[in-house]
Amino acid sequence: MKMETVRFKHERGVTLIGAGPVENTQVSTITGMADTVYCADGGLANALFEPHAVIGDLDSATEKMPFYQSVNKVLIHDQDRTDFEKTLATVTAQYYLCVGFTGGRMDHHLAAFNTVAKNPDKSIFLIEKNEFAFLWCDEFGELCLNLGIESPIGIFPTTRAMGESRGLRWNIDGLELAPDGRIATSNETDADQVVIKITTGKVLVILPIGQLSNVLKTLF
Structure with a gap:
């Protein structure tokens, strides 16, 4: 399947927000370190301010979520990749601070680690409440x-x-x-x-x- 060309480029780090359980205080702390924010599909529900874009197949982002009407939407139909992978492929940055990708379900946790391992050319930091991991x-x-x-x-x-x-x-x-x-x-x-x-x-x-x-x- 043809991969999308990168649409967004940043010289510094960015924050990526997923749809997993995450506390507002954690999102606030991480976005304070990298305030350019992208949401992976349903991660829009965890956004505290309007992100630069929401990216994915957009089957989880709904009109009931904050900023849905006004946010830039990047629709990518690809069942072979997760919304996390699609977001990484669409955004280039110095590094990625990623919250909301590891909590809630064990298979999501393993998928997130798999994504980090498959992308050694990207500086990805998977962040939980008490720990973080990088390759x-x-x-x-x-x-x-x-x-x-x-x-x-x-x-x-x-x-x-x-x-x-x-x-x-x-x-x-x-x-x-x-x-x-x-x-x-x-x-x-x-x-x-x-x-x-x-x-x-x-x-x-x-x-x-x-x-x-x-x-x-x-x-x-």
């Missing part, structure tokens, strides 16, 4: 973050992966990670700075939500 892979070099001592951190492989690390209580040097094998979740830092280098494959890095601003400043 890191062998093409990206070293990830150096000043998280402080005893910060929770998880590393979950989306493919078979190997790497090196410094500053973790349980470093990953020499370990072969796999989604159906060994993983490196429930870890924590034992130094102010953590350095992670993935030499093969791709992983999700999972951190407390309080570290999001810090990570964005470090990476961008």
